[in-house]
Amino acid sequence: MTSTPGRVQRIRERLSEANVDALLISNPHNRRYASGFNGSNGWLVIPADGARAPILATDFRYMEQAAQESPEFEIVQMQGEMQTWWEALVRPLGRIRLGFESCDLTVAAHKQLRDVNAKIPASQRPALVQSDKIVESIRAIKDEPELDMLRCAAKLTDDAFAHVATAMEPGWTETGVSWEIEQYARDHGAEAMAFESIVAAGPWGARPHARPRDEAIREGEPIVIDMGARFSGYCADMTRTIVLGEHDEHFPRIYDIVLAAHEIAAQMIEPGMSGKDADQLARQVITDAGYGEQFGHGLGHGVGLQIHETPHLGITSTDTLEPGMVITIEPGIYLPDWGGVRIEDMGLLDEQGFHSFTGTPKLRMVS
Numbered sequence: 001m002t003s004t005p006g007r008v009q010r011i012r013e014r015l016s017e018a019n020v021d022a023l024l025i026s027n028p029h030n031r032r033y034a035s036g037f038n039g040s041n042g043w044l045v046i047p048a049d050g051a052r053a054p055i056l057a058t059d060f061r062y063m064e065q066a067a068q069e070s071p072e073f074e075i076v077q078m079q080g081e082m083q084t085w086w087e088a089l090v091r092p093l094g095r096i097r098l099g100f101e102s103c104d105l106t107v108a109a110h111k112q113l114r115d116v117n118a119k120i121p122a123s124q125r126p127a128l129v130q131s132d133k134i135v136e137s138i139r140a141i142k143d144e145p146e147l148d149m150l151r152c153a154a155k156l157t158d159d160a161f162a163h164v165a166t167a168m169e170p171g172w173t174e175t176g177v178s179w180e181i182e183q184y185a186r187d188h189g190a191e192a193m194a195f196e197s198i199v200a201a202g203p204w205g206a207r208p209h210a211r212p213r214d215e216a217i218r219e220g221e222p223i224v225i226d227m228g229a230r231f232s233g234y235c236a237d238m239t240r241t242i243v244l245g246e247h248d249e250h251f252p253r254i255y256d257i258v259l260a261a262h263e264i265a266a267q268m269i270e271p272g273m274s275g276k277d278a279d280q281l282a283r284q285v286i287t288d289a290g291y292g293e294q295f296g297h298g299l300g301h302g303v304g305l306q307i308h309e310t311p312h313l314g315i316t317s318t319d320t321l322e323p324g325m326v327i328t329i330e331p332g333i334y335l336p337d338w339g340g341v342r343i344e345d346m347g348l349l350d351e352q353g354f355h356s357f358t359g360t361p362k363l364r365m366v367s
């Protein structure tokens with residue numbers, strides 16, 4: 001069973017511009033992405049030379065699983081000391097430039113790698129070269145199987161939200177709501193939550209990354225719920241802000257500003273823009289309304305196997321948006337003594353613009 005069409009090929013094509021002859025992949029998300037292998041331990045070696053098979057090295061626990069999940073790969077068993085299997089893995093490749101993922105390797109793992117490699121005679125060992133973000137930059141553009149998984153994750157998230165939004169009442173605790181969301185999502189096919197749900201009522205919601213408390217939710221306070229199911233490894237990400245019962249007089253004003261910022265960004269965002277310019281679309285609306293200082297985070301981020309991926313949409317971003325990226329749009333306003341409002345959808349950016357995967361309706365103020 002392979003669900004990784006063309007991914008090895010796309011990685012191979014990037015290797016010459018990265019000036020390496022092969023890439024050693026240690027990052028578990030990159031490993032899963034490139035090979036389909038979902039075990040907890042292993043390395044990939046992807047040679048630029050298309051005549052050489054890509055290699056998956058893993059331990060005895062996973063030999064059968066690796067062969068099943070990664071039919072494109074030659075499977076090598078990591079047995080005994082690292083020195084032994086490392087030599088078996090790289091000697092056949094000769095004196096190549098072997099890129100490694102320095103953003104992923106710990107200092108200790110890197111030292112061990114250098115030490116075992118140094119014991120191979122100089123004429124036969126690879127040169128270890130720092131090469132980062134090769135697979136991450138490919139992962140930023142989603143392929144069809146990935147889009148399917150992300151849509152499923154978003155649907156599960158919608159359903160879990162609909163369930164809890166209907167069920168919850170004043171007096172439920174934030175942790176209780178969070179657990180209800182998780183239980184529903186898992187009962188309906190999520191393998192886990194993509195991250196710990198944020199359920200933050202009243203002033204607690206002024207913290208964009210608030211952890212749920214054992215505190216009862218009261219009528220009338222804004223409740224920020226930021227949640228996402230994980231499906232086949234893929235993450236969803238959505239935020240809605242709701243109120244139980246009658247809201248106070250501030251809520252419609254703050255909510256409408258955030259909603260306008262969200263809608264402007266969702267309508268205007270397009271490929272070719274920088275992450276900074278995309279962020280500015282929403283930031284301008286919030287700044288013009290006088291709350292620029294209260295929107296203290298970026299507009300959004302890529303989503304995939306990880307909840308935060310390339311690109312970054314924010315004032316310091318140098319990323320360029322490209323068709324095929326799956327991103328979030330999540331402006332917010334946070335007022336310390338009152339609470340927060342954030343509205344977040346995730347969806348696909350293509351030549352025509354942004355297409356939300358999030359189906360949950362947004363609250364509309366009637367004025």
Ligand code: ZN
Binds near residue numbers: 226237239330344
């Ligand atoms: Zn979120």
Ligand code: ZN
Binds near residue numbers: 328344
């Ligand atoms: Zn997000």
